Amino acid sequence: MNRALVAGRALRGTATGVAFTLIVAPILIVVVAAFSPNDYFEFPPPSLSARWFVEFFRLENMRSAFALSVELALLAATVSTVLGTLGALFLARRRGTVAVLLQSLFLAPLVFPTIILGVALLLMYKTIGMPVFPGLLLAHCVVGMPYGFRTVLGSAQALDPALEEAGHSLGAGPLRTLLLLTLPLIWPGVLSGWLFAFIVSFGELNTALFLTGPGLTTLPIEIFSYLQFQGSQLVIAAASTLQIALIVILVAAIERVVGIGRIIRTR
């Protein structure tokens, strides 16, 4: 009897140790490699140096890929959060088949194989002659929209409908009620949706793979093509570490503004 309990506890502890090692080790190695002083990565590193970060910002293609990724993520997160918020406000109080269908449609990009979306968009863009940047931005918006939608839907459904009715009965129109009453109350949901959409856009691979063009590449795709064609240079480790650092800052921002509990509940 007791043996089973002890075995169970040992199994859980061992599995957790193994899992966390396997999940975290590859990320830690990248950060350590970024501070290598030599041309090749040695573990443990003989000393620490920032030369690969200097090299990263010296390389024109890396700099512009980083800038494009930040620009895309800022724009895509904003557009997709606005759209997601509108959809969530529409659906928050609706029931019935149409509402369920619409909700599944808005959440579908989360589970749809994005590689297929990438091919489909590329083909459509070729047919209608879409320029690279807006095409890429729209793809990032489609991929990011479910995040804003989901977090805002949670906040909006938790809202007491009596508050909005009070707004209406005091003579406020729908726009005034939205701006002065609903929006301030669902703000944490909107903000965490925005941060999620930003993070997702910043790391997006499957659609960007097809939609980036010559001279217009995002950081993840630039890292990918470096790894594929130029071998593993340590400037890639620096680029990756900058990616990780930005996410750490954003997660800290989420914790500051809305509390970490919210991220976990919305997952």
Add this chain to the structure above:
Amino acid sequence: MKTAWAAVLLAPPLAMTLLFFVAPVLYLFWVSLHEPSQSELYGAALTLQNYATVLGDSFYLGIIRRTLGVAAVILALSLLIGYPVAYFVALQPPRRRMLVLLMLIFPLMVSNVVRAYGWVALLGRRGVVNTGLHSVGIIDAPLDLLYNTPAVVTGLMTILLPYMVISIANALAALDRRYEEAAQALGAGPVRTFLHVTLPLSTPGVASGTLLVLLLTLSAYVTITLLGGPRSKLLVSMIYDGVTAFQWPHAAALAFILLALALALTALILALLRPGRVQGSGR
């Protein structure tokens, strides 16, 4: 007034979803039903030949088999490792559980290309594992740990493992402990309680974790390419190769074969696990 306002709310997100998600996917399907063309994106005549070519070619069937095999092994491993981890997480007191879950969510936010690069740095010929084993004197020459199917399985499984853990942990944490207590009060030991009470009640979490891992495995082109190299290609690599060769109808047909595979496996998993049996699963 009220309907006009509702239209203002619904129109922008609906237009975005229809124009840039539904329409391109339908168009891709339309293209998959056409002949290839030298000068245009696709030819004029309707045909099912693109599907027939893939499904009648032993090369592609081999790729599909390998894709299914890799997905099955990744699912099995992530369930075997993920379930006990999820149990561990669910048993933690709320504040600590939050912290552990955050440690699982953070890696998911890091781009997959960075996490795959981490595995390259670990498993490459000059990687940490090879240099470590060499300096301890276990090996003389570096082992070929990269660019094979086990490398793809290892990398992809660990990249997606947090999804499995988080899904199951949420289900286990929401589980009413009184069921387990009742089972034990009625004389069931810990093993029986787990197999007949805890495990069945956690199936909604197992189902959603399994589906997430499966769907992300099927389209993980970058991870598969970086860790598998040219010799361990999966179905998704064939789609990419088709696009770079400008074989549009062929690539489109491959994309829909992948989608059909994803839907069939989803239906199979739902039929096996029947998560709907569990009441109050909260989703």
